[in-house]
Amino acid sequence: MRKIIMLGLLAATVMPGVAQAQSYREARDSQREVRQERRDLQQAQRHGDRRDVRDARADLRDARQESREDWRDYRKSHRDVYRGGNWRAPFRYNQWNVGAQLRPSYYNSRYYINDPQRYRLPRAGANTRWVRHYNDVLLVNVRTGRVMQVHRGFFW
Structure with a gap:
């Protein structure tokens, strides 16, 4: 059995x-x-x-x-x-600006862009990650949650 x-x-x-x-x-x-x-x-x-x-x-x-x-x-x-996985967030779309501070749920590893060279994005520096938020790409400092750079409508 x-x-x-x-x-x-x-x-x-x-x-x-x-x-x-x-x-x-x-x-x-x-x-x-x-x-x-x-x-x-x-x-x-x-x-x-x-x-x-x-x-x-x-x-x-x-x-x-x-x-x-x-x-x-x-x-x-x-x-x-x-x-490349389910990148849509369980929260609504927000238009983020440089300097905004995100909650960790907005930039957790589920939304990381693991291969930025594939999309011709520059390498992320120390403690920063490229994060996808709907069709936008954000460069986020993962220690503080601050948005360093924004590319709107990147995935259109």
């Missing part, structure tokens, strides 16, 4: 990873199919008649549609990972 429960728990933890990999694999395979259909269309344009070209165009259109759907499904199932 104990082994069955352990196997059930193991299967429950492993299966989501398998499903995610499968959906990514499906999206990549559909892109490969689009490339193949594009080659078939070029071949039909070179050596086929009008009907062959028309059929190849329809096949390419269907393959592109399927690829879009697969990628949309993949992004939907991986939304938090795709967006």
